[in-house]
Amino acid sequence: MSLKGKVALVTGAAQGLGKGFTRILLTHGAKVSLLDVNEAAGAELKRSLDGDFGADSTVFLPCDVTSDAQLKDAFRRTLETFGRIDIVCNNAGILDENAWERTVSINLCAVVRGTYLALQHMKKESGGQGGVIVNVASVAGLGPLLSTPVYTATKHGVVGFSRAIAEVSKVCDYGVRVNVLCPSFTNTAILSNIEDDRTTGQFARLKDISKKMLQDAGVLDVSEVAEGFLQLVTDEGKNGSVLMVTKAGTAYVTFPQVVKDLVASPSVVL
Numbered sequence: 001m002s003l004k005g006k007v008a009l010v011t012g013a014a015q016g017l018g019k020g021f022t023r024i025l026l027t028h029g030a031k032v033s034l035l036d037v038n039e040a041a042g043a044e045l046k047r048s049l050d051g052d053f054g055a056d057s058t059v060f061l062p063c064d065v066t067s068d069a070q071l072k073d074a075f076r077r078t079l080e081t082f083g084r085i086d087i088v089c090n091n092a093g094i095l096d097e098n099a100w101e102r103t104v105s106i107n108l109c110a111v112v113r114g115t116y117l118a119l120q121h122m123k124k125e126s127g128g129q130g131g132v133i134v135n136v137a138s139v140a141g142l143g144p145l146l147s148t149p150v151y152t153a154t155k156h157g158v159v160g161f162s163r164a165i166a167e168v169s170k171v172c173d174y175g176v177r178v179n180v181l182c183p184s185f186t187n188t189a190i191l192s193n194i195e196d197d198r199t200t201g202q203f204a205r206l207k208d209i210s211k212k213m214l215q216d217a218g219v220l221d222v223s224e225v226a227e228g229f230l231q232l233v234t235d236e237g238k239n240g241s242v243l244m245v246t247k248a249g250t251a252y253v254t255f256p257q258v259v260k261d262l263v264a265s266p267s268v269v270l
């Protein structure tokens, strides 16, 4: 799928991975609506992107993804600005085991909210033109990251929810693909949590084990993860796909098939 003339909405776009996803989308010809709760960083990024891609290529919309009203309004303003929405990336996330309810709210509840809003705008049965959603999980969505059980749970939640919605979309012919990105440790601000006892709370004593994991796994550059993201956006054969990005390379994750061909079964009436 070519990105020329396409419009994307990215949450948590002001820095780190969201900024990397934004840049690769712009480089391939898309326009991007940048959503972030950090207004200063968002405005600064917008200024630098204006220089590289032109002021008409992006809009920055201050938005806390935990607010239903703010996220709805950001979708509305994206449509108002660019006239269409084709790509949605639910990327905003935090790691804070002390503020664990807020972690669930941002990392999982807001991904559900963003996915439902994206479907409302893009699915064919609501008059949309189809599109693609990429939800950002983590390798911690596939196995435990020691010392962050709630973060781990939210990322497993993102994987499960996205795979389920991808099946729904296929069966109901929404015309929207839903994929999941699972990066390993990547060089962004979130990594500083490894040294910050305030965010690991009662598990701070396990810091050295996490550090060893990081040393063994290595640290990805944002651009390596952005290439994986681009694959999930552009490859029209991918729906319900979970792409793992590690220092060893990229790999699509396979899962055990618990119930075979349930949908194809003649006893299931849709």
Ligand SMILES: NC(=O)C1=CN([C@@H]2O[C@H](COP(=O)(O)OP(=O)(O)OC[C@H]3O[C@@H](n4cnc5c(N)ncnc54)[C@H](O)[C@@H]3O)[C@@H](O)[C@H]2O)C=CC1
Residues within 6 Å of the ligand: 011, 012, 013, 014, 015, 016, 017, 018, 035, 036, 037, 038, 041, 063, 064, 065, 066, 091, 092, 093, 094, 106, 136, 137, 138, 139, 182, 183, 184, 185, 186, 187, 188, 189, 190, 191
């Ligand atoms: N850096 C890493 O090692 C990995 C990160 N991830 C995931 O990638 C995503 C992006 O994280 P990074 O770029 O690494 O971190 P980051 O901390 O650099 O960026 C996160 C962005 O999300 C924004 N954000 C936080 N709460 C928000 C809210 N309530 N509403 C709107 N925006 C909000 C922040 O302002 C920030 O711009 C997260 O979901 C994270 O869990 C996944 C695997 C590895």
Ligand SMILES: CCCCC/C=C\C=C\C(=O)C/C=C\C/C=C\CCCC(=O)O
Residues within 6 Å of the ligand: 095, 137, 138, 139, 140, 142, 143, 144, 145, 146, 147, 148, 183, 184, 185, 186, 190, 191, 192, 193, 194, 195, 200, 210, 213
């Ligand atoms: C305080 C704990 C470490 C802080 C690290 C900071 C950010 C990490 C973000 C992630 O999303 C985690 C990235 C990689 C997780 C790696 C491994 C999980 C193990 C999965 C497995 O068992 O295969």
